[in-house]
Amino acid sequence: MKHDDHVHQIRTEPIYAILGETFSRGRTNRQVAKALLGAGVRIIQYREKEKSWQEKYEEARDICQWCNEYGATFIMNDSIDLAIACEAPVIHVGQDDAPVAWVRRLAQRDIVVGVSTHTIAEMKKAVRDGADYVGLGPMYQTTSKMDVHDIVADVDKAYALTLPIPVVTIGGIDLIHIRQLYTEGFRSFAMISALVGATDIVEQIGAFRQVLQEKIDEC
Numbered sequence: 004m005k006h007d008d009h010v011h012q013i014r015t016e017p018i019y020a021i022l023g024e025t026f027s028r029g030r031t032n033r034q035v036a037k038a039l040l041g042a043g044v045r046i047i048q049y050r051e052k053e054k055s056w057q058e059k060y061e062e063a064r065d066i067c068q069w070c071n072e073y074g075a076t077f078i079m080n081d082s083i084d085l086a087i088a089c090e091a092p093v094i095h096v097g098q099d100d101a102p103v104a105w106v107r108r109l110a111q112r113d114i115v116v117g118v119s120t121h122t123i124a125e126m127k128k129a130v131r132d133g134a135d136y137v138g139l140g141p142m143y144q145t146t147s148k149m150d151v152h153d154i155v156a157d158v159d160k161a162y163a164l165t166l167p168i169p170v171v172t173i174g175g176i177d178l179i180h181i182r183q184l185y186t187e188g189f190r191s192f193a194m195i196s197a198l199v200g201a202t203d204i205v206e207q208i209g210a211f212r213q214v215l216q217e218k219i220d221e222c
């Protein structure tokens with residue numbers, strides 16, 4: 004898959020799964036990734052804060068390879084060095100990570116770049132910097148991230164709906180919140196605990212798909 008195919012997938016696939024072993028009920032990232040891909044999830048971000056570089060590299064390389072086989076989009080969180088090493092087609096950077104221009108320069112190849120935002124100013128800058136998509140959050144309270152900002156204000160949410168690039172909402176999204184966000188106009192939902200922390204991941208993906216179908220039928 005090429006650059007535009009991944010951006011298209013990020014724009015059109017509602018479920019954006021984020022891995023993290025701490026939240027996975029004793030399952031490994033590899034096990035969770037297999038379950039997600041088997042359940043039809045086509046966007047997976049590798050976000051692992053607790054492991055050594057080598058552990059992250061080996062795990063991410065395998066998961067990236069499986070994503071390629073499934074036609075899924077693999078996204079490396081934070082680290083341009085890991086993104087390069089495991090040939091990730093996409094990297095997601097936060098406000099404190101490498102800026103978009105440096106990510107592109109270091110990658111020395113075509114790479115899709117997503118940027119975390121939570122204000123209008125950050126969204127404007129991300130678009131100006133040439134980001135391919137933005138993450139917007141936290142939309143609700145979350146316990147999955149320590150250094151989290153205040154919940155995104157209504158004025159910032161309204162601005163996000165006018166952006167020319169895909170907007171991926173994140174933070175505290177569950178089966179109830181996804182309905183609210185959909186009604187507000189959002190179409191892309193990144194989740195950690197609601198997916199990797201589910202007792203039965205396949206069943207949970209089914210439940211999300213059912214809710215999303217209900218919303219599509221309603222609109």
Ligand SMILES: Cc1ncc(COP(=O)(O)OP(=O)(O)O)c(N)n1
Pocket residue numbers: 048050080081095096097098099100117118119120137138139140148171173193
């Ligand atoms: C899709 C998406 N949006 C936002 C984030 C958060 O990124 P960041 O602010 O860099 O925080 P960490 O995830 O690195 O703790 C994300 N990961 N994905």
Ligand SMILES: Cc1ncsc1CCOP(=O)(O)O
Pocket residue numbers: 140141144145146147148151173174175176193194195196197
């Ligand atoms: C990484 C991140 N960025 C903003 S909120 C958040 C955590 C999302 O996790 P959860 O879906 O479990 O609330």
Ligand SMILES: [Mg+2]
Pocket residue numbers: 080081095096097100
């Ligand atoms: Mg980050």
